[in-house]
Amino acid sequence: MRALAGLFEVEDVETPYGGMAVSYEPLGHVWLKLGARRRRERTEAGRAASVETTTVETRVDPRLRPGRVLRFGGADWAIVFVEVGAERPGRAKLSLERVR
Template sequence: MRVLGELFEAVEAETPYGGRAVSWEPLGAVWLKVEGRRRRERSEAEGAVAFEVATAEVRTDPRLVEGRVIRFGGADWTIRQVDVEAERPGRSELQLERTR
């Protein structure tokens, strides 16, 4: 099943008080075929963090780069890896992650 997601890029700016503010700039829409959602845990300094990972097939698009966010299904997913499929020209596989 394909879903329509919104693609965003984080834009950082310095506040007048010397802090950092992050806003999200929309870059457009992308169709995804999401497969294999899995829950995982990772140990960090503050304790265990639960997160979810998924794989998605998309059409190759230069806007899809690591670190950007795709919003679909009511959740924000960070692109962790982009693999261009050699056997299927024009298709890419995304490794997605979201913190719970």
């Protein structure tokens, strides 16, 4: 299955009142070949969260790097890892993660 995803740079800014404001700067769009989704539980600081992970394939693009966000299927997915493989020139595999 293929999906068109929006690519965003996430910017955290501290507000004058000590809070945090998050903004998403659009960088463009990329086509993705979606892989299977997996779900696991993660506990941090005494709080449990459900984490969904997937691997997708796309064309090599210098804008795709860890920390940026892909938005598709009504959800935001953080890019965790980018692997450019020698076996398929011009293609990259991305590891994505979404905390629910």
